[in-house]
Amino acid sequence: MNQHVPLRIGHSACPHDCPSTCALDVEVLDGKRIGRVRGAKDNDYTAGVICAKVARYAERIHNPNRLTQPLRRKGEKGGGEWAPIGWEEALDEIAEAFIKAEARLGAETVWPYYYAGTMGLVQRDGINRLRHEKRYSGFYGTICVNMAWTGYIAGAGRIAGADPREMVKADCVVLWGTNAVATQVNAMTHAIRARKERGAKIVAIDIYQNETMKQADLALCLKPGTDGALACALMHILFRDGHADRAYLARYTDAPAELEAHLRAKTPEWAAAITGLSVAEIEAFAKLIGTTKRTFFRIGYGFSRQRNGAVAMHAVLSIPAVLGSWQYEGGGAFHSNSGIFKLDASVIEGEDLIDRSVRQLDQSRTADVLTNDSDALKGGPPVTAMIIQNTNPVSICPDQTKVKAGFAREDLFVAVHEQIMTDTAKMADIVLPATMFLEHDDIYKGGGHQYIIFGGKQVEPPEGCRTNHQVITGLATRLGLTHPGFFMSERELIDDLLRRSNRGTLEELEEKRWLDCQTPFERAHFLDGFGHPDGKYHFRVDWTKVRTENYGTVGPFAAMPDLPDHWEAIEAADARHPFRLATSPSRSFLNSSFNETPGSIAKEGRPEVMIHPDDAAALGIANGGLLAMGNERGTVRLHARFFDGLKRGVVISEGIWANSAFEDGNGINTLTGADPVAPFGGAAVHDTKVWLRPIAS
Numbered sequence: 001m002n003q004h005v006p007l008r009i010g011h012s013a014c015p016h017d018c019p020s021t022c023a024l025d026v027e028v029l030d031g032k033r034i035g036r037v038r039g040a041k042d043n044d045y046t047a048g049v050i051c052a053k054v055a056r057y058a059e060r061i062h063n064p065n066r067l068t069q070p071l072r073r074k075g076e077k078g079g080g081e082w083a084p085i086g087w088e089e090a091l092d093e094i095a096e097a098f099i100k101a102e103a104r105l106g107a108e109t110v111w112p113y114y115y116a117g118t119m120g121l122v123q124r125d126g127i128n129r130l131r132h133e134k135r136y137s138g139f140y141g142t143i144c145v146n147m148a149w150t151g152y153i154a155g156a157g158r159i160a161g162a163d164p165r166e167m168v169k170a171d172c173v174v175l176w177g178t179n180a181v182a183t184q185v186n187a188m189t190h191a192i193r194a195r196k197e198r199g200a201k202i203v204a205i206d207i208y209q210n211e212t213m214k215q216a217d218l219a220l221c222l223k224p225g226t227d228g229a230l231a232c233a234l235m236h237i238l239f240r241d242g243h244a245d246r247a248y249l250a251r252y253t254d255a256p257a258e259l260e261a262h263l264r265a266k267t268p269e270w271a272a273a274i275t276g277l278s279v280a281e282i283e284a285f286a287k288l289i290g291t292t293k294r295t296f297f298r299i300g301y302g303f304s305r306q307r308n309g310a311v312a313m314h315a316v317l318s319i320p321a322v323l324g325s326w327q328y329e330g331g332g333a334f335h336s337n338s339g340i341f342k343l344d345a346s347v348i349e350g351e352d353l354i355d356r357s358v359r360q361l362d363q364s365r366t367a368d369v370l371t372n373d374s375d376a377l378k379g380g381p382p383v384t385a386m387i388i389q390n391t392n393p394v395s396i397c398p399d400q401t402k403v404k405a406g407f408a409r410e411d412l413f414v415a416v417h418e419q420i421m422t423d424t425a426k427m428a429d430i431v432l433p434a435t436m437f438l439e440h441d442d443i444y445k446g447g448g449h450q451y452i453i454f455g456g457k458q459v460e461p462p463e464g465c466r467t468n469h470q471v472i473t474g475l476a477t478r479l480g481l482t483h484p485g486f487f488m489s490e491r492e493l494i495d496d497l498l499r500r501s502n503r504g505t506l507e508e509l510e511e512k513r514w515l516d517c518q519t520p521f522e523r524a525h526f527l528d529g530f531g532h533p534d535g536k537y538h539f540r541v542d543w544t545k546v547r548t549e550n551y552g553t554v555g556p557f558a559a560m561p562d563l564p565d566h567w568e569a570i571e572a573a574d575a576r577h578p579f580r581l582a583t584s585p586s587r588s589f590l591n592s593s594f595n596e597t598p599g600s601i602a603k604e605g606r607p608e609v610m611i612h613p614d615d616a617a618a619l620g621i622a623n624g625g626l627l628a629m630g631n632e633r634g635t636v637r638l639h640a641r642f643f644d645g646l647k648r649g650v651v652i653s654e655g656i657w658a659n660s661a662f663e664d665g666n667g668i669n670t671l672t673g674a675d676p677v678a679p680f681g682g683a684a685v686h687d688t689k690v691w692l693r694p695i696a697s
């Protein structure tokens with residue numbers, strides 16, 4: 001192999017579904033191969049630091065297992081037998097299948113299905129242009145952010161917050177329900193700088209002693225699904241001890257007196273019983289934030305993946321409002337910056353063609369949609385044709401047994417455009433090989449920061465791979481579509497997006513590499529008003545009105561608390577299912593991505609479940625022993641790992657392994673539920689009751 005003398009350093013952005021969206025410097029070895037990938041030093045958010053799995057991206061992009069040839073299924077679905085076919089033939093067959101399905105059952109029987117395997121706006125969202133022009137069923141993408149964003153908007157009115165770089169000016173950084181060391185390493189970079197430079201305290205709140213908790217000065221390990229209780233007790237203490245900022249509350253919030261009265265019963269003793277924390281732990285945390293004006297709440301997604309997640313998010317976000325932390329540089333909260341960019345992607349997405357009467361099918365309920373549940377189908381026709389890009393539902397969607405049954409339906413035609421032979425690609429009728437990000441052009445916006453970054457093509461793809469845009473335009477031509485976006489190149493679409501958004505041109509962006517879209521301090525800290533019409537932070541919530549775009553009304557609205565609270569809606573353990581399972585992220589995989597790369601597999605080992613040694617002893621489970629873990633949805637077989645950094649009755653299985661990595665082919669999502677989460681849908685992947693049983697070897 002060519003010994004790593006880079007021809008040049010190429011510039012890009014990490015396309016993966018990670019809040020960090022790192023600015024990258026890539027060693028380009030020749031026209032086809034890359035060497036090391038590094039974080040851009042001159043980007044002040046990335047600050048030269050990226051995760052190990054992307055640093056060794058060469059092993060993913062040059063993986064011998066990459067798909068490079070369109071394939072047609074031979075034999076039964078999922079049987080693993082394929083015939084190579086040409087690209088033109090493959091696209092012809094997909095277009096024909098779509099036309100036939102539509103003729104039989106109407107356009108809504110076709111479901112273009114995509115998610116955030118790439119976060120590039122052109123390659124990820126271009127599929128919407130196809131579906132809008134054809135009036136195919138819409139994709140209501142709920143699996144990741146729905147509960148979190150609903151809870152955040154309920155309080156703050158929009159998805160934005162303090163400049164994430166301000167964390168270095170904080171005197172206390174609270175990492176709430178995010179395993180930042182694994183899932184967004186840059187948040188850690190900035191938090192640790194605050195500790196080094198200002199002696200800031202780092203607090204982490206999670207349900208096990210993960211790598212982030214180990215780095216914290218104060219690590220609070222609570223029971224899953226009890227964050228709302230902790231938040232209420234903290235606010236109770238802040239009012240009790242005179243640390244609530246009454247002047248701020250009067251000016252910037254809707255119902256401070258009501259909140260204070262409501263919190264009177266939410267004592268530390270009350271919360272200790274619910275959370276499993278000690279009263280002393282709760283008091284110590286409250287004292288720290290009560291006496292530290294510059295407290296920065298970095299609020300993650302993890303704790304929102306519970307059936308009470310939206311309520312919990314709102315309760316947690318209410319703490320900085322009680323403290324008035326928003327007034328200070330280095331204070332306030334940050335969850336996501338999705339609300340600040342205001343990019344006009346109307347051409348990429350074909351927005352001029354949107355027909356709002358077309359049904360939206362809920363991603364989190366894929367199991368029900370594909371097994372013809374009439375509620376999930378909204379009374380419309382079954383789904384009988386799909387094209388899938390950038391997602392791996394047979395692995396990552398809840399209620400996997402049903403998902404598999406859906407994909408096995410003989411009357412369902414599925415085309416999967418993928419980089420590798422995933423669990424989903426295995427179930428396809430046609431498989432199309434996809435480019436990776438360094439092989440195509442795209443534009444990215446930060447979730448965890450405020451930059452727009454251009455990611456230009458650096459190397460030629462393997463012969464046979466095509467971009468998402470090429471596939472979508474290839475289908476559009478065959479379907480006779482006319483939207484101008486189908487006749488533009490990727491670069492033209494990016495340039496158009498920038499110009500429409502008053503963000504300059506592609507040429508300018510290419511030269512600058514990134515654009516800082518940070519809003520001014522006053523706005524980022526909501527000092528010019530929160531995002532509601534009255535400009536106030538809302539402690540009082542009418543959950544029916546939180547989201548205007550809502551395709552999955554679930555409720556139960558009447559049961560949801562209208563002030564910050566602990567809501568008992570989780571899947572509580574019971575006599576038959578004495579454990580609560582969370583499927584927390586692994587450091588070396590990114591959802592199901594990288595679970596195919598040798599370096600990541602070596603680091604993660606094998607599918608395991610972490611269990612408290614005392615629980616294991618009571619069940620006769622040996623360390624490393626094979627066990628069955630199950631509930632009414634199904635059973636998985638994996639190995640036990642003793643771990644005393646979690647509460648008894650809680651078990652953790654890190655990472656989304658390929659289904660084939662499990663002893664019986666059932667992946668971890670066999671156990672998780674596809675029931676829609678309140679109030680507008682989503683997947684409670686960390687909220688699952690299970691039983692465990694040793695398997696004699």
Ligand SMILES: Nc1nc2c(c(=O)[nH]1)N[C@H]1C(S)=C(S)[C@@H](COP(=O)(O)OP(=O)(O)OC[C@H]3O[C@@H](n4cnc5c(=O)[nH]c(N)nc54)[C@H](O)[C@@H]3O)O[C@H]1N2
Nearest residue numbers: 178179182183224225300301302303584585587589590591
């Ligand atoms: N290495 C790696 N990085 C990733 C990902 C990955 O899979 N691996 N996934 C990417 C994606 S798509 C996303 S959305 C982000 C998500 O990143 P995060 O915001 O970090 O969210 P999660 O990964 O869901 O979970 C974070 C933590 O929440 C904990 N948790 C679970 N239930 C509770 C609870 O009830 N209360 C509290 N306090 N904590 C709880 C979990 O144990 C976990 O440690 O990360 C992205 N980055």
Ligand SMILES: Nc1nc2c(c(=O)[nH]1)N[C@H]1C(S)=C(S)[C@@H](COP(=O)(O)OP(=O)(O)OC[C@H]3O[C@@H](n4cnc5c(=O)[nH]c(N)nc54)[C@H](O)[C@@H]3O)O[C@H]1N2
Nearest residue numbers: 115116117118144390391392396417434583591592593685
């Ligand atoms: N049990 C459990 N389940 C979970 C979670 C959990 O924590 N626990 N997390 C949930 C969350 S937060 C999320 S966001 C989802 C994520 O679920 P997915 O979106 O399915 O996950 P990814 O692994 O990020 O990406 C899927 C695929 O996109 C492909 N891909 C990447 N780039 C491109 C491209 O340019 N073109 C094409 N055609 N394909 C591409 C990759 O090869 C990969 O196989 O999983 C959810 N499911």
Ligand code: SF4
Nearest residue numbers: 014018021022051054
């Ligand atoms: S996966 Fe996240 S941390 Fe790793 S390089 Fe990509 S954006 Fe950065």
Ligand SMILES: [Mo]
Nearest residue numbers: 017143144145
């Ligand atoms: Mo996600």
